[in-house]
Amino acid sequence: MSLQFIGVDPESGQTGSPTVWVDEENADIVAQSYTADEVTRAECIEKNAPGHDKEIPDHETVIRIPAHMVPMLRKACDAAERRAAAL
Template sequence: MSLLFIGIDPHTGDHESPTVWVDQEKHELVFQGWKPGPELEAECAAFEVPGHAVGIPENEAVVRVPARMVPMIREACDAVERAAARVH
């Protein structure tokens, strides 16, 4: 895996580190964030979207990332688009 580090939550402490990376080979965004409380996870699992099964598949997870990381997420989006454009 070819991970490109984009950034870490600027308010991170010694025990928390929401982080954003780009997987340059798979052209995917990779997030590390906080696990949601059971209420939020249940709400996400119950959310109904046309064409989407209700629930959270075993190989997926809900994570929380602070809004102050939006600039890093934008940078990651740009980086993954550049990597995908080089392939196509």
């Protein structure tokens, strides 16, 4: 796996910084961010997609990405689209 660095939350300091990358092999967006609290997780389960199990599978989690990082996510989406087109 080879990750293309997109950006890091400039407001988070030097530790535990939410970060966004694009996987250059399959164009997936990879994100490190804050673990969602139990209230948020419960609401995600409650408002799950129709027809899906009302649980979060062991291999998945809910994360929270700060709103001020939306421009980085847009940049990651653009990079992922370019990468996917090249595959």
